[in-house]
Amino acid sequence: MKVPVSCPGRCNHAWRRAEEERTTLGTLHELSPHWGQPLHCEHCTTRARQQLADLPELIAAIWLEAVYGSRGPKVGTIGRSSATHASWPGQSSRLLTDHIVGGLLELEDDIRELRHLRTRPGRGTEGAGVTEAVRFLGVHLEWALTEHPAATETHDRDSANPASQIAGWHRAAERFTARDPRLEHHRVPCPRCEMLTLFRADGDDYIECRNAACALLLTPAEYADHTRSLASQTRITQAA
Ligand SMILES: [Zn+2]
Ligand SMILES: [Zn+2]
Numbered sequence: 001m002k003v004p005v006s007c008p009g010r011c012n013h014a015w016r017r018a019e020e021e022r023t024t025l026g027t028l029h030e031l032s033p034h035w036g037q038p039l040h041c042e043h044c045t046t047r048a049r050q051q052l053a054d055l056p057e058l059i060a061a062i063w064l065e066a067v068y069g070s071r072g073p074k075v076g077t078i079g080r081s082s083a084t085h086a087s088w089p090g091q092s093s094r095l096l097t098d099h100i101v102g103g104l105l106e107l108e109d110d111i112r113e114l115r116h117l118r119t120r121p122g123r124g125t126e127g128a129g130v131t132e133a134v135r136f137l138g139v140h141l142e143w144a145l146t147e148h149p150a151a152t153e154t155h156d157r158d159s160a161n162p163a164s165q166i167a168g169w170h171r172a173a174e175r176f177t178a179r180d181p182r183l184e185h186h187r188v189p190c191p192r193c194e195m196l197t198l199f200r201a202d203g204d205d206y207i208e209c210r211n212a213a214c215a216l217l218l219t220p221a222e223y224a225d226h227t228r229s230l231a232s233q234t235r236i237t238q239a240a
Helices: 009-025 042-068 091-114 126-139 142-145 162-176 219-240
Strands: 183-186 197-203 207-209
Touching: 009 042, 009 162, 042 091, 042 126, 042 142, 091 126, 091 142, 091 162, 126 142, 142 162
Parallel strands: none
Antiparallel strands: 183 197, 197 207
């Protein structure tokens, strides 16, 4: 019989932390993990598939944002010094696009090599490259989330886990295009970076700081502790 594996996805963030505290501090907990089916749980597998499918449209939106959006070339800046602006219009969108597209192609090449498939054919335009890479990864996603050597890695910012990489690109793109309708904003400063960047995504059992330089993850219990301590600090300041 196969021993069940706990899903390496973010669904188990709270459980992993509780387990860590159980082994290091001896604190007991009543959390149970989301089990893998067989490695990633169904929720994380479905989410990775959805996020992958979203990427072509998000990449197009990054480009549109650069051309027409808040980060694009501004009208009415004539006469103002351009020295304070990004080196050239759309530079940040170009860097992000390179990051995501480069990552997609690298993951595709990686899987082709691991599965002894022929090398990636040339595809002409960048758009065609994205479409084909996403199609390829969709076909091999099941394998990537169970058999890829990094598939067991806990989802972290620097994890090579394919599901974690896809989630990272998706998150960066959504953040850049300022569209993330399922996000609940927790209007309390982050305990680490003190910015108002704490969000909880639909279906997640953790709260995440979306300040890219911080990216702190909090369990609901930790978040509750944090708000309680902030509230008591406020009371002390008001009383003083
Ligand atoms: Zn999971
Ligand atoms: Zn933070």
